[in-house]
Amino acid sequence: MMKRYIEQAEQLFMPTYSRFPVVLDRGKGVYLYDVDGNKYLDFGAGIAVFALGYSNKEYNDALKLQIDKLLHTSNLYYNLPAIEAAEKFTKASGMDQVFFTNSGTEAIEGAIKLARKYYYKKYGIANSQIISMDHSFHGRSMGALSVTGTKKYREAFEPLIGGVVFAEYNNLQSVKELIQENTCAILMEPVQGEGGIHPATQEFMEGVRRLCDQHDMLLIFDEIQCGMGRTGEMFAYQKFGVTPDIMTSAKALGCGLPVGAFAARDEVASAFEPGDHGTTYGGNPFVTAAVSQVFDLFESEQILDHVNQISPYLSEKLEEIVQKYKCIKEHRGIGLMQGLEFNIPVKEIIANCLNKGLILISAGSNMIRFVPPLIIEKEHVDEMITILEEVLNDIGQD
Ligand SMILES: *Cc1c(COP(=O)(O)O)cnc(C)c1O
Numbered sequence: 001m002m003k004r005y006i007e008q009a010e011q012l013f014m015p016t017y018s019r020f021p022v023v024l025d026r027g028k029g030v031y032l033y034d035v036d037g038n039k040y041l042d043f044g045a046g047i048a049v050f051a052l053g054y055s056n057k058e059y060n061d062a063l064k065l066q067i068d069k070l071l072h073t074s075n076l077y078y079n080l081p082a083i084e085a086a087e088k089f090t091k092a093s094g095m096d097q098v099f100f101t102n103s104g105t106e107a108i109e110g111a112i113k114l115a116r117k118y119y120y121k122k123y124g125i126a127n128s129q130i131i132s133m134d135h136s137f138h139g140r141s142m143g144a145l146s147v148t149g150t151k152k153y154r155e156a157f158e159p160l161i162g163g164v165v166f167a168e169y170n171n172l173q174s175v176k177e178l179i180q181e182n183t184c185a186i187l188m189e190p191v192q193g194e195g196g197i198h199p200a201t202q203e204f205m206e207g208v209r210r211l212c213d214q215h216d217m218l219l220i221f222d223e224i225q226c227g228m229g230r231t232g233e234m235f236a237y238q239k240f241g242v243t244p245d246i247m248t249s250a251k252a253l254g255c256g257l258p259v260g261a262f263a264a265r266d267e268v269a270s271a272f273e274p275g276d277h278g279t280t281y282g283g284n285p286f287v288t289a290a291v292s293q294v295f296d297l298f299e300s301e302q303i304l305d306h307v308n309q310i311s312p313y314l315s316e317k318l319e320e321i322v323q324k325y326k327c328i329k330e331h332r333g334i335g336l337m338q339g340l341e342f343n344i345p346v347k348e349i350i351a352n353c354l355n356k357g358l359i360l361i362s363a364g365s366n367m368i369r370f371v372p373p374l375i376i377e378k379e380h381v382d383e384m385i386t387i388l389e390e391v392l393n394d395i396g397q398d
């Protein structure tokens with residue numbers, strides 16, 4: 001059955017992905033099921049999206065209610081779910097004002113535009129420069145791609161937006177060397193995701209904040225992957241006690257609905273005037289009802305406490321695996337955003353895990369990334385480890 005669907009899909013979709021050969025059909029908790037009824041333990045969560053797991057009843061009920069009430073209004077009017085979501089988002093992030101988008105990429109676009117507009121308004125300088133980081137990932141649109149630190153993603157699409165330079169992550173000196181008179185912002189992920197699960201060091205986080213204060217640059221944190229509870233704080237920067245001027249969110253923000261956000265301090269946000277930015281769908285009542293419900297469920301289900309309880313167990317188990325297998329180089333990560341770096345490509349390992357009912361995702365060719373739903377329990381960690389070890393033993397890696 002699946003084979004026929006997959007053949008059909010390959011005819012119909014543009015060839016931008018090499019997909020794994022499963023057709024997923026439904027989900028419950030931390031498990032997914034394909035159209036043939038096979039069950040998978042999901043340690044990918046739709047790329048760090050389904051924080052609350054699949055088919056959360058309260059979440060689904062809230063959306064069903066909103067469907068029957070009002071799906072969309074445009075941003076020419078106000079709507080209650082958006083106001084509630086904005087209230088909860090600003091409270092959780094410590095920012096003053098927010099703009100809801102349809103994706104993480106668009107949140108980055110908005111953040112870049114806001115930084116440039118702020119600088120333009122304050123100093124009358126266009127052409128301002130942004131410092132981003134090597135191996136960062138911020139999205140695939142022309143703007144977001146321009147600040148994405150992987151050359152191979154950018155190369156074919158040049159010229160991108162100008163005025164972007166790349167520093168070495170966790171190397172403050174390399175950031176310092178790139179600062180110019182017209183540098184308006186430093187953009188970085190507090191924990192790099194796609195680039196291979198690299199957490200920032202405390203010194204680096206504090207250091208970039210200091211540089212931004214000294215040189216009147218804006219600090220932009222991309223919390224699209226590492227935010228929304230994944231590190232055990234609502235946003236990863238809170239773990240470091242370092243506050244940005246602008247921040248972005250998406251992925252788990254909607255827990256399955258396409259919604260992102262960028263938010264800023266008052267003084268920065270007020271650089272925007274009517275007409276500077278907009279979106280038709282962004283922040284519509286359907287997606288913001290989801291955002292609002294997600295924040296409520298984080299509280300009622302004490303998700304942050306749970307992440308802090310369960311994540312040391314995942315770390316411990318991954319550390320054990322590193323000790324056991326020579327093909328694994330290192331374990332990195334914070335909270336439920338962890339990774340194993342291998343000395344070999346991980347594609348085959350991931351494919352074999354899938355065959356045994358475990359969904360894992362990579363982050364670069366040699367890295368397996370563990371970004372499960374935030375509701376996982378010890379038994380799920382054990383189940384994952386058992387399958388992973390089976391696969392490693394099978395392929396004769398030690
Ligand atoms: C996924 C991701 C993006 C892009 O978000 P989309 O919703 O895919 O547009 C940007 N930044 C980071 C850190 C991400 O992980």
